[in-house]
Amino acid sequence: MRTRSQDEPALLRKIRRVAKGTPPSSTPRTVGLGIGDDAALFRPTAGHETILTCDWFLEGTHFLREKHPPDAVGWKCLTRALSDVAAMGGTPRCFLLSLALPASHTGRWLERFLRGLRRASRKFHCVLAGGDTTRHQKILINVTVIGEVPTGRAAFREGARAGDIIYVGGRLGEAEVGLSILRGTEGSRKAGNHRLRKHLYPEPRLALGQWLTKNRLVSAMMDLSDGLSSDLHRLCAASGVGARLDGSRIPLAEISQADRRRGFHPFQLALDGGDDYELLFTVPRRRMNRLPKSFQGVRLTAIGEITRDRKVALLREDGSEQLLAARGWDPFRKQV
Amino acid sequence: MRTRSQDEPALLRKIRRVAKGTPPSSTPRTVGLGIGDDAALFRPTAGHETILTCDWFLEGTHFLREKHPPDAVGWKCLTRALSDVAAMGGTPRCFLLSLALPASHTGRWLERFLRGLRRASRKFHCVLAGGDTTRHQKILINVTVIGEVPTGRAAFREGARAGDIIYVGGRLGEAEVGLSILRGTEGSRKAGNHRLRKHLYPEPRLALGQWLTKNRLVSAMMDLSDGLSSDLHRLCAASGVGARLDGSRIPLAEISQADRRRGFHPFQLALDGGDDYELLFTVPRRRMNRLPKSFQGVRLTAIGEITRDRKVALLREDGSEQLLAARGWDPFRKQV
Numbered sequence: 257m258r259t260r261s262q263d264e265p266a267l268l269r270k271i272r273r274v275a276k277g278t279p280p281s282s283t284p285r286t287v288g289l290g291i292g293d294d295a296a297l298f299r300p301t302a303g304h305e306t307i308l309t310c311d312w313f314l315e316g317t318h319f320l321r322e323k324h325p326p327d328a329v330g331w332k333c334l335t336r337a338l339s340d341v342a343a344m345g346g347t348p349r350c351f352l353l354s355l356a357l358p359a360s361h362t363g364r365w366l367e368r369f370l371r372g373l374r375r376a377s378r379k380f381h382c383v384l385a386g387g388d389t390t391r392h393q394k395i396l397i398n399v400t401v402i403g404e405v406p407t408g409r410a411a412f413r414e415g416a417r418a419g420d421i422i423y424v425g426g427r428l429g430e431a432e433v434g435l436s437i438l439r440g441t442e443g444s445r446k447a448g449n450h451r452l453r454k455h456l457y458p459e460p461r462l463a464l465g466q467w468l469t470k471n472r473l474v475s476a477m478m479d480l481s482d483g484l485s486s487d488l489h490r491l492c493a494a495s496g497v498g499a500r501l502d503g504s505r506i507p508l509a510e511i512s513q514a515d516r517r518r519g520f521h522p523f524q525l526a527l528d529g530g531d532d533y534e535l536l537f538t539v540p541r542r543r544m545n546r547l548p549k550s551f552q553g554v555r556l557t558a559i560g561e562i563t564r565d566r567k568v569a570l571l572r573e574d575g576s577e578q579l580l581a582a583r584g585w586d587p588f589r590k591q592v
Numbered sequence: 593m594r595t596r597s598q599d600e601p602a603l604l605r606k607i608r609r610v611a612k613g614t615p616p617s618s619t620p621r622t623v624g625l626g627i628g629d630d631a632a633l634f635r636p637t638a639g640h641e642t643i644l645t646c647d648w649f650l651e652g653t654h655f656l657r658e659k660h661p662p663d664a665v666g667w668k669c670l671t672r673a674l675s676d677v678a679a680m681g682g683t684p685r686c687f688l689l690s691l692a693l694p695a696s697h698t699g700r701w702l703e704r705f706l707r708g709l710r711r712a713s714r715k716f717h718c719v720l721a722g723g724d725t726t727r728h729q730k731i732l733i734n735v736t737v738i739g740e741v742p743t744g745r746a747a748f749r750e751g752a753r754a755g756d757i758i759y760v761g762g763r764l765g766e767a768e769v770g771l772s773i774l775r776g777t778e779g780s781r782k783a784g785n786h787r788l789r790k791h792l793y794p795e796p797r798l799a800l801g802q803w804l805t806k807n808r809l810v811s812a813m814m815d816l817s818d819g820l821s822s823d824l825h826r827l828c829a830a831s832g833v834g835a836r837l838d839g840s841r842i843p844l845a846e847i848s849q850a851d852r853r854r855g856f857h858p859f860q861l862a863l864d865g866g867d868d869y870e871l872l873f874t875v876p877r878r879r880m881n882r883l884p885k886s887f888q889g890v891r892l893t894a895i896g897e898i899t900r901d902r903k904v905a906l907l908r909e910d911g912s913e914q915l916l917a918a919r920g921w922d923p924f925r926k927q928v
Contacts, residue, residue, distance in 0.1 A: 293749050293830065294676040294814055295645035295739075300636035309631035310646075310688045310736055312726050317692075340630040352646045354734050356653075388734075390648050398690050398724075398734040400646055403631075413629050478630055494629065 330372030345469025432529030483584025681805025768865025819920025
């Protein structure tokens with residue numbers, strides 16, 4: 257972790273507290289040497305491969321300075337990268353934090369940001385190992401997560417075969433409703449609201465991903481970050497297959513009549529809503545019976561099957577079939 | 593590597609070419625699965641620790657869009673992170689590229705950027721393994737490098753003891769002259785100019801760092817990125833020691849009489865100039881005789897010694913001694 261400000265000692269002290277809060281790892285000197293040094297050291301576990309993933313979290317693109325509570329920014333910048341580790345069936349070990357801040361945000365905002373980051377770090381046993389800080393007029397965050405998976409056990413987007421059953425965890429579209437609620441308020445937290453919580457404080461499905469790969473149940477897996485309609489296209493492209501979704505089986509967010517009148521369509525939200533961070537995975541038909549109806553409170557739902565042709569089709573409730581357009585989140589099309 | 597633009601396939605194809613150009617690693621499936629998947633997989637080498645380091649490279653802070661050639665931006669965003677690996681005595685293995693670009697820069701600029709990045713990737717055997725791309729009005733780059741070092745052999749900033757001799761590799765201050773040359777021209781390359789080349793295309797001292805740690809010659813080590821006066825303070829703080837620099841021994845950039853008249857002072861440049869990416873290290877006195885005068889063309893110069901008190905002092909040529917102020921590069925004080 258390098259910082260280069262006159263406030264360097266104070267800034268480093270604040271950031272170090274995030275690392276101190278995390279439980280000690282089982283092996284000695286696994287991580288943690290990076291804060292105040294040029295780089296961090298990580299001692300890999302024998303018989304495991306290392307998972308590497310990084311994610312942007314940028315003001316204006318991924319969050320709004322005036323709308324998103326700082327602790328939610330801290331929580332989410334880490335948990336969305338953890339979701340990538342979940343998608344491979346891995347266990348997170350440590351992370352690097354790259355943080356660029358306006359000088360005005362190195363006080364109270366930073367403290368609240370670090371509080372959310374620390375909560376996520378402790379909850380998911382992912383230790384802050386190092387990073388880089390600098391100044392910028394916008395809040396820029398990049399998080400690299402290092403995880404591990406037993407050698408040969410990782411799940412990928414590729415691997416789905418014709419006839420495999422497509423599953424999703426949880427309900428889809430809730431986080432998109434949460435974002436709309438957030439945009440409509442003047443920065444109010446309303447943490448009690450389930451959809452808002454789902455948008456602000458997503459929970460990476462680490463235990464589910466690990467259980468699925470440990471039991472060799474999935475042929476392909478990814479996390480839903482940009483919306484089912486976009487992400488399923490990616491899984492199919494990586495696997496060289498197509499898919500037929502059964503629209504009636506997609507698990508929808510519960511939308512009140514009042515919200516429906518305000519223009520929320522549960523089906524469209526489930527297809528195109530972003531930030532769900534649920535797992536999308538395919539299961540060979542012969543292994544379906546080993547899959548429970550839910551795992552640690554997360555419902556697992558079969559929503560379609562993999563097909564040989566490379567089209568992604570959607571079967572509507574009225575029996576009609578149409579090609580599914582990728583209409584999920586796209587930074588080159590719209591901002592937060 | 594995730595991209596989320598409508599141009600996703602084209603953008604990914606371009607970026608993939610960087611990975612393709614790199615030589616295959618010795619172990620099968622070491623890296624490279626990340627481009628187009630949620631995360632990358634890295635197979636660690638037995639008996640080694642993993643080095644993790646990340647570095648911002650931001651338009652306006654670390655480079656100027658109109659002044660820095662795109663291929664130099666590509667080269668330098670990787671090589672400055674590689675310099676952190678060199679400082680620990682490590683060998684780079686792979687890297688993650690986080691890239692945020694204005695839509696206007698996904699064509700020719702991106703191609704030239706990737707050309708420079710690919711050259712560095714090949715030269716230093718560091719394979720592109722994954723990353724994240726998004727849109728932003730400014731060019732934002734963050735690079736995470738993964739390296740390896742035999743377990744227990746890494747060098748740190750801490751470890752210097754009173755009596756140890758302080759060394760630097762190369763000449764100091766040349767890159768700062770190069771930056772001034774660049775700022776004075778209208779984007780002209782002038783690649784033939786040695787100082788400009790040193791600023792635009794720094795060479796991480798990987799072989800030197802590996803040789804020094806392999807032979808257990810150093811008690812502490814770091815790379816000089818912000819200037820000797822700032823970085824030596826950091827090494828001393830981490831080690832809980834002080835230092836006395838012999839001003840007459842610091843290896844200075846060669847500055848012509850014309851440049852001196854333009855205000856370049858070689859001594860000040862050597863103390864406070866940034867971007868040198870040379871190694872600063874301390875050697876226990878009894879091991880000094882094992883150190884060559886130069887290593888692979890990089891001169892190694894003893895410039896002072898570590899002291900017990902925590903002050904950093906500078907002995908001037910006139911025999912006077914003064915405290916050395918940290919006046920190196922600081923993003924909270926000035927921009928590029």
